[in-house]
Amino acid sequence: MGIMVESRSLAPAGRRELPPSTLPPIEDVEFILVSAPFADRASVTAFTRLIRERVGNSLSPSR
Numbered sequence: 001m002g003i004m005v006e007s008r009s010l011a012p013a014g015r016r017e018l019p020p021s022t023l024p025p026i027e028d029v030e031f032i033l034v035s036a037p038f039a040d041r042a043s044v045t046a047f048t049r050l051i052r053e054r055v056g057n058s059l060s061p062s063r
Helices: 041-054
Strands: none
16 A cells, blocks of 8 residues: 555546545645656657646746
């Protein structure tokens, strides 16, 4: 069994949410998207777009 912190908008269907009172306070979370040199560019672009849409375009561009 494991516990993972994840945005509600990114959580896959079927996951159970624990009540906040059962967990310690959680700090801000950042996403950094880094693609492998051999990765398919179209897939990387599509995945990046999906994440940005789901978190309300609040991600800053990758460095």
